[in-house]
Amino acid sequence: MNKKFVFMLVALLSTPLLYFAANYGIEKNNNSNAVKKNTALSASAEIFENIAESARVMKPKEFYEAMSRHEGNKAGIRSLLSSAQISEIDEITALIGTAWTDGEKLQVALGAIEAYRFLETAMKRGPSDLPLNVSMLDYSGFKLTILSSAKNTDWSSIESTIDDANQWWQTLSPQIKDRDLRQAMDRTMLAFQQASRSRDKAMLVYAAEMDLILVDALEKSFLVH
Numbered sequence: 001m002n003k004k005f006v007f008m009l010v011a012l013l014s015t016p017l018l019y020f021a022a023n024y025g026i027e028k029n030n031n032s033n034a035v036k037k038n039t040a041l042s043a044s045a046e047i048f049e050n051i052a053e054s055a056r057v058m059k060p061k062e063f064y065e066a067m068s069r070h071e072g073n074k075a076g077i078r079s080l081l082s083s084a085q086i087s088e089i090d091e092i093t094a095l096i097g098t099a100w101t102d103g104e105k106l107q108v109a110l111g112a113i114e115a116y117r118f119l120e121t122a123m124k125r126g127p128s129d130l131p132l133n134v135s136m137l138d139y140s141g142f143k144l145t146i147l148s149s150a151k152n153t154d155w156s157s158i159e160s161t162i163d164d165a166n167q168w169w170q171t172l173s174p175q176i177k178d179r180d181l182r183q184a185m186d187r188t189m190l191a192f193q194q195a196s197r198s199r200d201k202a203m204l205v206y207a208a209e210m211d212l213i214l215v216d217a218l219e220k221s222f223l224v225h
Contacts, residue, residue: 039076039123043069045115047070049113049138052109052116052146055108089118092114093111095107095111110146113142113143120136131175133171134172134218137168140161140165144204148208159196162189162196166189169185173185176221188214
């Protein structure tokens with residue numbers, strides 16, 4: 001373990017994660033969100049998030065059952081999207097199916113997280129709904145975890161994803177009243193950037209895990225406040 005990684009671990013762990021667990025009831029990788037409206041879009045977004053997280057170890061029955069549940073949502077989804085959007089999500093899901101058939105689990109996961117991003121972005125949100133940027137930080141954490149698992153690391157895609165995550169966080173940050181939570185995510189963004197600069201996959205994986213934990217805290221903070 002290199003010195004830079006140790007330094008970043010210490011910096012990140014200086015934030016009291018038990019504090020977030022106590023105050024926001026964090027359950028790692030639990031993306032249930034009572035603020036979202038119970039629409040076909042949010043239901044399928046959750047389906048694809050679960051596929052992205054589990055693709056590498058999913059059994060065929062689990063995959064096809066998940067895709068079948070999405071198919072059951074399609075009528076509701078189509079009523080909420082434009083023709084161009086319908087074509088786009090159909091293309092993404094077709095690519096996921098092809099990747100599964102070809103045994104390309106990494107591409108299944110990447111396709112699924114892009115489907116999640118598409119569906120979350122397509123939702124209409126009101127003032128009381130969870131901000132899109134929170135979901136996009138969730139997307140970033142999952143995508144970086146997936147990219148870091150590739151044998152041939154695509155640092156260009158990783159850098160682009162980190163840049164997007166930082167922009168989403170900079171826009172969202174002023175809305176976060178909890179200073180400890182805000183500072184923890186600030187440190188996570190710095191860890192992403194350091195991992196990218198030093199090409200440190202171990203640091204990247206750890207920072208992505210931190211991102212997903214903190215997204216859960218962000219979701220709960222919007223429910224609490």
